[in-house]
Amino acid sequence: MYMLVDCSNCRTPLQLPPGAKSIRCAICNAITLIAEPRAVAPPPASSYHHQQQYPPPAPWPSPYQTPGGPPPSAHGRKRALIVGISYKYSRHELKGCINDAKCMKYLLVNHFKFPESSILMLTEEETDPLRIPTKHNIRMAMYWLVQGCQQGDSLVFHYSGHGSQQRNYTGDEVDGYDETLCPLDFETQGMIVDDEINATIVRPLPRGVKLHAIIDACHSGTVLDLPFLCRMDRSGQYVWEDHRPRSGVWKGTSGGEVISFSGCDDDQTSADTSALSRVTSTGAMTYCFIQAIERGHAATYGSMLNSMRSTIRNDLGSGGGGGVVTSLITMLLTGGSLTGGFVQEPQLTACETFDVYAKPFSL
Structure with a gap:
């Protein structure tokens, strides 16, 4: 049975395998030690109005970055x-x-x-x-x-x-x-x-x-x-x-x-x-x-x-x-x-x- 935990850095929900003591986040690459499992139910809709801005995903190149070229428009x-x-x-x-x-x-x-x-x-x-x-x-x-x-x-x-x-x-x-x-x-x-x-x-x-x-x-x-x-x-x-x-x-x-x-x-x-x-x-x-x-x-x-x-x-x-x-x-x-x-x-x-x-x- 997998347990849901939040990444200690970017708060992305992660699946912790049975018996695992830590897990690496595929989004920000941070290692999270065992934490309190979060409920599967999503937070209330009102909280999304103040959604946290996460850092660009480390394993996947950020699509909003153009190496060697001008920065993207806002x-x-x-x-x-x-x-x-x-x-x-x-x-x-x-x-x-x-x-x-x-x-x-x-x-x-x-x-x-x-x-x-x-x-x-x-x-x-x-x-x-x-x-x-x-x-x-x-x-x-x-x-x-x-x-x-x-x-x-x-x-x-x-x-x-x-x-x-x-x-x-x-x-x-x-x-x-x-x-x-x-x-x-x-x-x-x-x-x-x-x-x-x-x-x-x-x-x-x-x-x-x-x-x-x-x-x-x-x-x-x-x-x-x-x-x-x-x-x-x-x-x-x-x-x-x-x-x-x-x-x-x-x-x-x-x-x-x-x-x-x-x-x-x-x-x-x-x-x-x-x-x-x-x-x-x-x-x-x-x-x-x-x-x-x-x-x-x-x-x-x-x-x-x-x-x-x-x-x-x-x-x-x-x-x-x-x-x-x-x-x-x-x-x-x-x-x-x-x-x-x-x-x-x-x-x-x-x-x-x-x-x-x-x-x-x-x-």
């Missing part, structure tokens, strides 16, 4: 965390997740002008042990993503891998289940629950900071535990569903803005787009997200969501490879037809409601 910085897990050599293996991560990085760098140094990639292909997508490393990377953010910053969290559900006993979930992400070592270390994701990368965000999450996983509709879900029908008509917990626990931000695109509804599963030749695949949701941008259908959040759903139904769901593999995908993969038959509907959730056909989409 605001308007970009930072991204990209996680792709294939679960290779296990019975849970997925084919397209690492390709998803590579495609998303290419999109952010070349289309949205994210500096490569501001993107942290966690995949099984990484040689640095801190960049393997274990539960501990994903947790540390989520803290890294929001550290020191300030007005004007744009953050992105992309995850491609397994998602799941577990019974919720607090009454905070409309359907009675918490949504989860499955790290590489989830069978031994457990899953990352939506409550923790919300407490780590949603609630701390101050006013003027924008976070987009792109989650390509099963059961991912409300995996950020955001208060509102955009329920859209096939004609494009929509209503906002209120998913705020009956307990009154605040699931929004500390003034920032969070919008999440997810691969499917909470009760649905997400699929790979498998190729017929020697090609591997990509996640259907990641593919549709990139397609919407490349085809010029991402003017607003409503047009973006409609385009993604249309691609799922028409290009991938037909089972005949009707989708065009664009220059972005073909640069990273080789050619091939897409097969499908998918039953999934990408979802949009947010920390506050808005007119999805009026609000411009931007990263």
